[in-house]
Amino acid sequence: MSTGNKYEENPEVTARFPDIHPPFDKSGATIEANRCLYCFDAPCTAACPTHIDVPRFIKKISQGNLRGSALTILDANILGASCSRVCPVDVLCEGACVYHRYNKQPIEIGRLQRFAMDAFYRNGAVLAAKTTERRAGKVACIGAGPASLAFAAELRQRGFSAAIFERKPLPGGLNTYGVAEYKLRASDSLREIDLIRELGVDFQFGRNISGEAALAALEREFDFIFLGVGLGKIRLLGIPGEELPGVVDALKFIEEYKTGRNLKVGGRVVVLGAGNTAIDAARAAVRLGAQDVQIVYRRDESSMSAFLFEYEHAREEGVKFRWWTQPVKLVGDEKKISGMECMKVEMDGQSFRHLPGSHFTIPCDMVISAIGQSPLLEFLQACRGVKLENGRVSVDRATGQTSHAKYFAGGDCVNGGREVVDAVADGKRAALAAAQLLEKIHG
Ligand SMILES: Cc1cc2nc3c(=O)[nH]c(=O)nc-3n(C[C@H](O)[C@H](O)[C@H](O)COP(=O)(O)OP(=O)(O)OC[C@H]3O[C@@H](n4cnc5c(N)ncnc54)[C@H](O)[C@@H]3O)c2cc1C
Structure with missing residues (x-):
């Protein structure tokens, strides 16, 4: 599989940025999986913004069913591989592990998730759509970051058409271009996006959507538009000398x-x-x-x-x-x-x-x-009828729909800059709401 875009890892980068959390081997993963208490109320699952069924995927690892484990993860989070590497697990799933109460090491959920996902991609990742039916109903996403990827993948899996317009030459947003290399390699981010392409999502690169005319054209062609544009540049320092080389x-x-x-x-x-x-x-x-x-x-x-x-x-x-x-x-x-x-x-x-x-x-x-990113105000202000609050897109928290019925939004442009897993959760939540509306519109 390939993203269709040429990307070659630079060996010097690989050498200087070795993996921060070395992966488990098979016996290490089995021993760790068998330590899990499989809590019925699963505080780890509740702490995950995408609500991955953690006890279930860990149980499958302990039974040697790695593909089943990966499918459990992907069912909740299409970017389960990158999240296993970049999530701040200490403050999410692992931070909620009951072992903390007994003063014991929490289960290494992130590394176990990575173990299952690495096996899935190594063994020729294939993901079946949730329906084989091709449905009427088309959505467009602006930006190919985690929020849009989750939105497009969920709708595509349900039979709707999804296109992603991205201004850069490669997809993934900050997963590909921003997250530290020792956590997630660009090549691993792209490998995961190949799976989404295989689902039939149409990616269009070098497409910087800007201005009211471009947005109006999308509004005419698509039922819904998802704004997954993230944030803009780092803010200026505002002190003399900031234009100096270096x-x-x-x-x-x-x-x-x-x-x-x-x-x-x-x-x-x-x-x-x-x-x-x-x-x-x-x-x-x-x-x-x-x-x-x-x-x-x-x-x-x-x-x-x-x-x-x-x-x-x-x-x-x-x-x-x-x-x-x-x-x-x-x-x-x-x-x-x-x-x-x-x-x-x-x-x-x-x-x-x-x-x-x-x-x-x-x-x-x-x-x-690194004093914080500014919002993409010029772009967002061109989305007429989409309400902004302090430069962030304002949405209904349950559906991700904006004040303009044709627009949904999620990820950093809504939350002001959080984590990959939050963007994925936003994209998926919005997709479920959009799917219901598409069914009403097209039957
Ligand atoms: C340096 C850095 C390190 C980080 N490290 C971590 C980490 O370790 N763990 C973690 O969980 N999170 C991390 N994050 C946060 C995480 O990367 C973001 O929360 C997440 O990527 C947000 O996803 P998104 O889809 O909202 O936006 P983005 O990932 O920013 O993607 C937005 C995409 O939209 C495109 N776009 C914007 N405007 C247009 C337009 N007009 N037309 C077409 N395309 C457009 C952009 O090119 C980009 O590809 C980090 C963030 C930064 C800045």
Whole structure:
């Protein structure tokens, strides 16, 4: 199977970004599966936004039925393979495992899920549609990220036609271009999407949908349109010097190394921001050979949006953190950045106050900005009749339908930026609601 797009892994990237969680072998997986208590109320399943039947898929592993196990996973989550690698399981399924109550190691649900999914793809992934009937009813998705993939796959499996319009040359959204390579390789993201293509979803790449005319054309051709556009660029820093060579946006930095286009990194790197993207960028800079990597954040440890385990991994890998520090100016010449002027800050009510006399400079030759993505406002405002709230698409939480009856939406453009599994859950929920409406319209 192939995505139809040429993608070749760069061996240097593979070597520098070994797998963060090595997979189970058969006996390891069987022993771990047999530790599961198969709880009848399955708090792990409740904690999963896509509600994978965890005890059931683990039981099937213990019985040696790996295909059955994978099908159980895929029934709830079409991106079960990538989720097994990228999900923050510590705060989801594994965090809910009853073994915590007994002070024991939780079941390694993520690794078991990966074991079943890897076997499924290794043995020639085939997924039967939920119906063989070809139904009238067509949907379009804008964006080929996890939210749209889940939406399109669910409707296709139910017999409806689904097309995905993606502006980039490859599908997968941040799964392919953004998630750290040591968690999910671009090739593994693409392999999983091949399964969705095999279901009959029509992918169209290099299709940047923009403006009211393009949207009106889709509205005429399709019954429903799903907005799965994610978020936009990293926000600007708004300080002098941000145009200097050597100042890069974290998403661009990650995309370039992941696709093998650019593996160059500075020797002394400063990363701005303290979310998961900042941590991923900092850890990547270390792996790419930077000698000194510092994360600069204007609040303290307790206010970081990064998960605690991500923060701890970064520290173990040598990333340093500077708290209560705000950059005020980037300095250098037309060839290169040479430093970041900073001030120490403290909170004064809701705002930050610079501490007088606290100026200092961090010498650096690369600055990676990871201070959060902005919404795709221009695009979203062209979707006339689709209500926005603080730049996010506002939807009915039960159905994913927007204020415009023809539009559904899900994933980061709705939740402001969460996890892959949330995007998948949104896409699937919206697809189930759209399927009911399509049945009413077309019978
Ligand atoms: C650096 C980084 C690391 C992350 N790491 C993790 C992780 O480890 N684990 C985890 O669970 N989550 C992680 N996330 C979050 C996760 O990747 C997102 O929540 C998820 O990808 C959102 O899916 P989505 O479909 O909403 O959007 P996206 O994945 O952003 O996909 C949107 C797609 O829409 C396309 N598009 C946008 N506008 C248009 C248009 N006008 N026309 C056509 N196409 C368009 C884009 O090109 C893109 O392909 C990470 C996010 C980032 C930024």
